[in-house]
Amino acid sequence: MLSWIDGQPAELLSAKDRGLAYGDGLFETIAVTAGQAVLLERHLARLAEGCARLRIPIDMNLLKAELLAFCQQLGDGVAKLMVTRGDGQRGYAPPEPAQPRRILQSAAKPQYPARNAEQGVRLFACATRLAEQPLLAGLKHLNRLEQVLARAEWQDAEHAEGLMLDASGRVIEGVYSNLFIVRAGQLITADLSRCGVAGVMRAELLAQAAACGIGCQVRDFDLAELLAADEVFLCNSVYGVWPVCALQTHDWPVGPLTRKLQAIARDLLDC
Incomplete structure (x- = not known):
């Protein structure tokens, strides 16, 4: 190393x-x-x-x-x-x-199971909530204790990522990923002005989607809207895009917009 x-x-x-x-x-x-x-x-x-x-x-x-x-x-x-x-x-x-x-x-680059990208991942519903810290919101600062505590909540191989909400119940992100939902062809991701990490892959996918004429919204949404989404996916700068197929008893299909953005992320990482 x-x-x-x-x-x-x-x-x-x-x-x-x-x-x-x-x-x-x-x-x-x-x-x-x-x-x-x-x-x-x-x-x-x-x-x-x-x-x-x-x-x-x-x-x-x-x-x-x-x-x-x-x-x-x-x-x-x-x-x-x-x-x-x-x-x-x-x-x-x-x-x-x-x-x-x-x-x-x-x-070394992590060797994630191929099924994460192909079939999608199951989210664990984390009890740990993100505190609102506008001064630090969006930054990738060295204090990641909230993520450490959230990741300690599950040890099974069934869940590849955890879902994190803020103290008010808004959906924010994964433990080490950003989260997007798709509703009626619109791409939606959380407003990170109060807490969360503004990921570079998140920023790139928003830019690429806008260039392709895909409607993009950065705004608050709650768990109910997440469950009503047509598609859900995660992204980060190392693995690219993973579809989300399940959270607790709720299931989602792997949709066409997820696949489109997954291909864009794959091309970036394979450059």
């Missing part, structure tokens, strides 16, 4: 790092094919927005150069890029000036 810290091969991290102490940082999980980072510009744009909102003074040109070199060396797999505020002393007050740390780790 490749591991770089601040552009150099390394595995040891300072115990004073604020990413470790407070989750004070951000990360991106990037599919790498033939040495190329898939959806690179979308990943970098989300990271830059996150650094701006958290006021982490990162050199994006340096970070991009390191990421490109890392992906070339990796070849095929998954690159995890983490940016922390760097070392700090005891207490929440951020260091001034901060010296951000750049961490890159590699992993």
Whole structure:
């Protein structure tokens, strides 16, 4: 496994790092094919927005150069890029000036069962709810305890993903995926201005769908509307698109719009 810290091969991290102490940082999980980072510009744009909102003074040109070199060396797999505020002393007050740390780790591409993409997946209804945090909404920050607790709710192989709602009962996303529904030919995904992660594959599929003339809506919807959907699917930047075939006792067919967007995502990941 490749591991770089601040552009150099390394595995040891300072115990004073604020990413470790407070989750004070951000990360991106990037599919790498033939040495190329898939959806690179979308990943970098989300990271830059996150650094701006958290006021982490990162050199994006340096970070991009390191990421490109890392992906070339990796070849095929998954690159995890983490940016922390760097070392700090005891207490929440951020260091001034901060010296951000750049961490890159590699992993093999996960071998998900073929049936996930072909036949669809069953969702587990998670009891863990997402708290409303408008300041952090949409960001892929390092504090993922809500997702850790949600993923701990099931251990069986029957469920490939979990469904997460917010504290008000709105449908938000999967534990590690974004969720779309289709109603009357319209593509609908949750408004993530209060909580949730604005995935790069989600953004790309919305753009691709709009370019194909497919109506797209980003808005609130609840469990009742989810159950009334014609099609449901999940997406993320590593596996692409998985149809959702069931939630508890409710079933959905794998529909044509899901298949169309699945093919688009597959082409992106196979580039």
